[in-house]
Amino acid sequence: MPxxxxxxxxxxxxxxxxxxxxxxxxxxxGDLTNRKLIPAFYNIAAAGDLxxxxxxxxxxxxxxxxxxxxxxxxxxxxxxxxxxxxxELWGSFAxxxxxxxxxxxxxxxxxxxxxxxxxxxKERGTPANRLFYLASAPExxxxxxxxxxxxxxxxxxxxxxxxxxxxxxFGKDLATARxxxxxxxxxxxxxxxxxxxxxxxxxxxxxxxxxRFANSIFEPNWNSRYIxxxxxxxxxxxxxxxxxxxxxxxxxxxxxxxxxHLFQLLTLVAxxxxxxxxxxxxxxxxxxxxxxxxxxxxxxxVGKNVIRAQYTAGSVDGVARVGYRQEDRVNPxxxxxxxxxxxxxxDTWRWQGxxxxxxxxxxxxxxxxxxxxxxxxxxxxxxxxxxxIKNSENTLVIRIQPDEGIxxxxxxxxxGQAMNMQQVKMDFRYSSSFxxxxxEAYERLLLDAMAGDATLFARRDEVENAWKFIDEIxxxxxxSDAPPMMHEYPAGSWGPKEADDLLRxxxxxxxxx
Amino acid sequence: MPATLNESDLARLGIETPISRxxxxxxxxxxxxxxxxxxxxxxxxxxxxDSSTLASDNDLxxxxxxxxxxxxxxxxxxxxxxPPRARAWIQALCRPYQGKxxxxxxxxxxxxxxxxxxxxxxxxxxxxxxxxxxxxxxQADLTQNFEERFYSRIDTLIIDSSRWSDPARQFDALLAAxxxxxxxxxxxxxxxxxxxxxxxALASCFQDAAALQNLAxxxxxxxTHLKGQRTTALLLAVWINQRLKTTLELELIEKDSGPxxxxxxxxxxxxxxxxxxxxxxxFIHVCTSCGQHEHKDLLPxxxxxxxxxxxxQLSRFHGSxxxxxxxPLVRAMLK
Numbered sequence: 015m016p017x018x019x020x021x022x023x024x025x026x027x028x029x030x031x032x033x034x035x036x037x038x039x040x041x042x043x044g045d046l047t048n049r050k051l052i053p054a055f056y057n058i059a060a061a062g063d064l065x066x067x068x069x070x071x072x073x074x075x076x077x078x079x080x081x082x083x084x085x086x087x088x089x090x091x092x093x094x095x096x097x098x099x100x101x102e103l104w105g106s107f108a109x110x111x112x113x114x115x116x117x118x119x120x121x122x123x124x125x126x127x128x129x130x131x132x133x134x135x136k137e138r139g140t141p142a143n144r145l146f147y148l149a150s151a152p153e154x155x156x157x158x159x160x161x162x163x164x165x166x167x168x169x170x171x172x173x174x175x176x177x178x179x180x181x182x183x184f185g186k187d188l189a190t191a192r193x194x195x196x197x198x199x200x201x202x203x204x205x206x207x208x209x210x211x212x213x214x215x216x217x218x219x220x221x222x223x224x225x226r227f228a229n230s231i232f233e234p235n236w237n238s239r240y241i242x243x244x245x246x247x248x249x250x251x252x253x254x255x256x257x258x259x260x261x262x263x264x265x266x267x268x269x270x271x272x273x274x275h276l277f278q279l280l281t282l283v284a285x286x287x288x289x290x291x292x293x294x295x296x297x298x299x300x301x302x303x304x305x306x307x308x309x310x311x312x313x314x315x316v317g318k319n320v321i322r323a324q325y326t327a328g329s330v331d332g333v334a335r336v337g338y339r340q341e342d343r344v345n346p347x348x349x350x351x352x353x354x355x356x357x358x359x360x361d362t363w364r365w366q367g368x369x370x371x372x373x374x375x376x377x378x379x380x381x382x383x384x385x386x387x388x389x390x391x392x393x394x395x396x397x398x399x400x401x402x403i404k405n406s407e408n409t410l411v412i413r414i415q416p417d418e419g420i421x422x423x424x425x426x427x428x429x430g431q432a433m434n435m436q437q438v439k440m441d442f443r444y445s446s447s448f449x450x451x452x453x454e455a456y457e458r459l460l461l462d463a464m465a466g467d468a469t470l471f472a473r474r475d476e477v478e479n480a481w482k483f484i485d486e487i488x489x490x491x492x493x494s495d496a497p498p499m500m501h502e503y504p505a506g507s508w509g510p511k512e513a514d515d516l517l518r519x520x521x522x523x524x525x526x527x
Numbered sequence: 528m529p530a531t532l533n534e535s536d537l538a539r540l541g542i543e544t545p546i547s548r549x550x551x552x553x554x555x556x557x558x559x560x561x562x563x564x565x566x567x568x569x570x571x572x573x574x575x576x577d578s579s580t581l582a583s584d585n586d587l588x589x590x591x592x593x594x595x596x597x598x599x600x601x602x603x604x605x606x607x608x609x610p611p612r613a614r615a616w617i618q619a620l621c622r623p624y625q626g627k628x629x630x631x632x633x634x635x636x637x638x639x640x641x642x643x644x645x646x647x648x649x650x651x652x653x654x655x656x657x658x659x660x661x662x663x664x665x666q667a668d669l670t671q672n673f674e675e676r677f678y679s680r681i682d683t684l685i686i687d688s689s690r691w692s693d694p695a696r697q698f699d700a701l702l703a704a705x706x707x708x709x710x711x712x713x714x715x716x717x718x719x720x721x722x723x724x725x726x727x728a729l730a731s732c733f734q735d736a737a738a739l740q741n742l743a744x745x746x747x748x749x750x751t752h753l754k755g756q757r758t759t760a761l762l763l764a765v766w767i768n769q770r771l772k773t774t775l776e777l778e779l780i781e782k783d784s785g786p787x788x789x790x791x792x793x794x795x796x797x798x799x800x801x802x803x804x805x806x807x808x809x810f811i812h813v814c815t816s817c818g819q820h821e822h823k824d825l826l827p828x829x830x831x832x833x834x835x836x837x838x839x840q841l842s843r844f845h846g847s848x849x850x851x852x853x854x855p856l857v858r859a860m861l862k
Contacts, residue, residue, distance in 0.1 A: 020739055021770040022730035034734060062727055062827045066734035102810060106825035139820060140736030446566045446630040447596050 033174075034067040034142040035464050036134055038127065040118065040158050041150030042072025042083070046181065048090035051149065052111075054456035057096050059107045061453075065464060067138045071112045073127065083113035096454050118150065119157045124165035131167070141172030145463060147179045155180065156197050163201040177206040179463050182274055183265065184209055184472070187488065188481040195474050204474055208463045213275040213383075214470040215455025217444060218418040222282040222385075223296075225412070225420065232410075233287070235389065237364045242390045242407060245371045245525055246279055249378035251330050253352070253505070259343035266350040268322075271374045273484045277304060278472070279414070280370060283385055284360055293468035297476060304479040308359040309486055316490035317498030319358070321513045322351035325377040328505030335377055335505035349492065349500060352376040355513035356487075357520075371517060373524065377505035383414040386525045406437060409525070418452065419443035532638065536582045540601070540636040541618025549654060552617050553633055563621060563629045566596035569662050569841070570655045574602045574647070576667040584666075585636070590834035592620040592632035595841045598656035599634040604642035604672060611641030613650070644672045652680065664837060668692055669700040679710050685840055687717040687833075688854070689758045689787075695861040698854060705851075715840040717833065718759040719850050721787050724829035725763055725802055728813050729791065731824060732800040737817040742771065744795035751780040751789040758857065759787055765856045766849075767793070786831055804828050 037055075039047050058064045072083055088108065092099045114130060116123025135141045146162060148155050159178070162168050170176045178198065185191025198207050213219055226232055235241070248271055254262055262270065281300035288295040310316050324338040339346050353375030360370065389408040409423040421441040428434040444452060462470055491497050501510035508514075508524065517523055537543075544552040557565055571591065573584050581603055588599045599620065616636040621629040635654050639646055655661060664685040665673060678684065691697040704710060733739050748767055752760040757779065764777050775793070782789060790803040797818055804811045813824040830839055 020730060020733050021742070021772075022726065022733055022767075060827055062724070062829075066731045066824065067822070100809070103825070103827065106810075138736060446564060447568050448594075 033065055033464075034138060034140065035065045035145055036069040036071065036131055036142050037145045037147055037460075037464075038071045038073055038114075038131075039147045039149050040073045041148070041154070042113070043074040043076050043078075043086075044149055046149045047072065048087060049094050050454070050456045051147070051460070052087045053091050053094040053096065054454055054460050056091050056099075056104070056107055057454065057457050058461060060097050060100070060103060063461060064107075067142065069110050069112065069134050069142075071114050071127070071130065073114045073116060073123075075115070075117055077115055078113055080111070080113050084108045084111050087111060096457075118154045119161065121161060121164055124161045124167060128165050128167055132171075135171065141170075141174045143174045143464070144170065144176045145179060146177070147181075149181050152183055152185075152194075155194060159197050159201040168201045175206060175466070176202070177208060177463065177466075178202045179208045179210055179471075181210055183269065184274070184477050185481060186265065186269060188478060188485045191477055191481045195478065199474070205468070207474070208468055209472040209474075209477060210459055210463075211274050211278050211470075211472055212455040212459065213278055213414070215457075215459040216414055216418065217452040218412055218414045218420075219279065219282060220458075220470070221420075222279075222412060226283075227287050236387075238366050238368045240389055241368055242388045243369045243371060243520075243522060244283060244388065245386045246276055246283075246373075246384075247386075247525070247527060248276060248374040248383045249380060249508075249527060250374075250376050251378060251381045253325070253335055253338070253377045254341035254344055257343055259341045262352070263344045263348050263350045266322075267352055267354040267374045267376070268484055268487060272354060272356065272372060273480050274472070274477075276372050276374060277480045279385055280358075280372065281476075283387070283412075284362075284365060284370070286364070291469065293471075294473075296469050297473045301473065301476045301479060303360060303362075304476060304483065306360045306362045306365075307483050308361050309483065310490070311486050313490040313494040313496050313498055316487050319356060319516075320487055320498065321353075321355040321501060321510060321516055322491065322498070323353040323375070323501040323503050323510040323513070324348070324350075325352060325375075325505040326502050328377070328507065330377055330379065330506040337505070338376075351491075351500065353378075353503065353509050353513075355509065355516055357516055369520060369522075371522075371524070373509060373513060375503075375509050378508060379506055380527065381416065382527045384527065385412040385414070386410070387412075388522075388525075406435070411525075417443060417445065419445075419447075532578050533581070536578075536585070537614075537616070537638070539582060539585055540616035541634065543614065543616050546613055546615045546637075546650070549615055549617060549635060553635075556617060556619055556633075563619065563631045565619075565633065566630050567598050567632060567656050567659060568595060569597045569660050570600065571595065571597040571841070572600035572602060572651060572661065572663045574604065574663060574665050574667065574672075576604050576606065576670065576672075578603055578605065580666065585634075587834045587837070588634055589620050591838050591841065592634070593622045594838050596630065597632050598654070598659070599632055600651060600654060601634065601636040602639065602642075602647060602650065603637065604639045604647055606642055606670075606672065608640035611646075613640070613642070613646065614638045642672070644674045644677065647672050648677050651677070662841065666690070669697050669704070673700070673704070675704070675707055675710070678704050678712060679707070681712045683713045683715060683840075685715045685717065685837060688762075688857075689718040689721075689756050691758070694758050695858060698858040698861065702855065702858070714850065714854075715843075716762070716850060716854065717836045717840070718756070719762050719853065720829075720836050720840060721756070721759050721831070722763040722766070723839075724804070724811060724826070725788050725791050726766065727829075728802040728811050728826050729767070729793070729800065731826060732793075732802060732813050732815045735815045735817070735820075735822045737820045738798055738800060738815040738822070741795070741798035741817055744798050745771065745775060745793050746795040747776045747778065747793070749778045749780065749790075749792040749794070751782060751791075753785055753787045753789070754781050754783055756787045757781070761857050761860055762853055763788065763791065765853055765860065769853070769856065786828075 185194050281303040284303045285299040288299045326337040338352050355373040358370045387410040391407050411421040413419050419442050421439050423439050425435045426438045428436045501512045503510040618634050619631040621631040660682040662683040663681050750760040785806050786804050793800045799816045801814045810825050811828045815822045
């Protein structure tokens, strides 16, 4: 019998509404569920965008009842919900939350999960879509996926779909990423695999495509003829607080941030216009950028283009901070980099000769992520007595966080008799221009996953090509006879001097955030 | 000045300024305080011919500007008032930003006694923030001041058909304007927006598989609405019939108090869907029953005040093509 369509649903286009769905969160007692996922679902509910007859099942090892689980999540939601907490709404929303106790490796636990999901479908009177969210530690991904397959949960029921959402890190190098992808794709089709990168859920990240492709003034200038260079900075003013050192010391800034978040931003800035906005058209263009990255092979090329560093003791915001190797759960002889700066080239017609400088670091003076596009200076300034001031090129700044927005720096004549120029800034801020707060990245991404829009999720070839590039740098650092140096910078500074030298050698400077 | 103009209402409009000096006065307003940031994304104008709404419209602009940075224009036209006289006031509508700065919109208010169509146009067009879209909330009936040279420059026209004194005639005027040559404005009807939560909830109601299979058995629509919201209820009923491609028997029940739309019940042999909003509640109760099977849900109710409805409309930059197909049908029901 053909599936009936709800005639009232189709016209409500103003809201992004998915079909009935059950979400199963693996690792449901973890921080991510409490701090991000449940508050995101709650806020989706508060906006009225939750699919009808929605259910969420927490799957974890600890013994607890639905009631206890709900109470724990309620406490988390009170603290973390973007729009605050309403008892009446929570009371209704909480009814859709359930807890399922099982070991990740226990086949019987998955059989019982299947029975539970079937029971929900029976209550609904119709099968629902199923979304499996892997929020557990990455080493648990493999057994979970294998068990899902063994229980037949990787297949949708009654014409509905089953999908998987994977949290980062997606592998720690090309080999592990491939291994993981093989496991995932043995269980779910690539089209049903959603690798989440929360940077892509941010309003400004999504706005990059609009800025570039919906405004006719930028795209004609968006190439090596007019752009001198691009900088991408992700600065954090924290170190290894809250026991993060344990994981971080096995990853480092390059793997933890550059391979995923910053490469995603890089691809959005550098990609060619997609033919349409379908997920694969956009991702096809993004992966072309990663493939076109000029490889950095061998310690010499890496040493010349990549600066790694660890922070030493210093102070941030007037508070004393210990050095990286003295941080909690960090190996005192660690060779992991909490700071990395890279000079990259994209070998395409559009970007020939344009350096992309990327830097990311911990214990920097402030928390900020931004992209700055630095345009070339005019060939000559026809004002004989005027002298162009330092860093006077037009700069377009895309602020990802905090204070999301766009600023354009231009030169203007100073008022007065003399022909003096001054930099001025045209500034657009989401928060002051749009009174409404942007949804949290997870809200957008969860809705997209439930509605089947994979545009803001990483595809297998994106992930693997990014690892391929990163692996060569890691190899030069850790497996060569003459590895490039690990530099140092005092906590609270803008990174090592060598990172400044990387740009100075090209006659450029890092933008002061 | 007619007795209906209340000086205390006028005093709340800000600093009275000669119309020819508005630009200079605005500049001075910003120069006085460096902690203020001026922001503007649209020109938002309220046009009214009812002096009793001046104070509430002034409050409404403050609310709207908090969410939508704009050049706000409040125009009170009193075409019958003599002798002709035009007065203007300016003020900044500010809200705190990050605890120290204030983000502000500019508001210019006009009282146009004896104001005719040409005067209204001249005033509005002279005070627009250039290059930004023009959104006009025309609160009055579409009177003679609503004429082609004016509406041809509007990007979005907000109306509230439930406020019209003679809806059938006003819908005709609106249709004529929309069909005029060189006219391409979006229409947002607050009466239609008001039913949004009911429509969303109804969709949720019939997401239930059992209820969905029994849709064809539905026979009646019963809508309970606030007095004065008949057009709102009719728009909702027309939409339901259009979606179901049928004509269900319609019953409208009027109440003296409560939300604009209180409840909606669709009923037929063995199937029933109900959407209900209790007084002052931020949520709506949805209940679907089909034989022994029953499904209940609680959904957020949409905003209800004029200020919130307008603000909601300004958040949606795309026009409602659905509404354009609805209101000619409502017009037919009003005959």
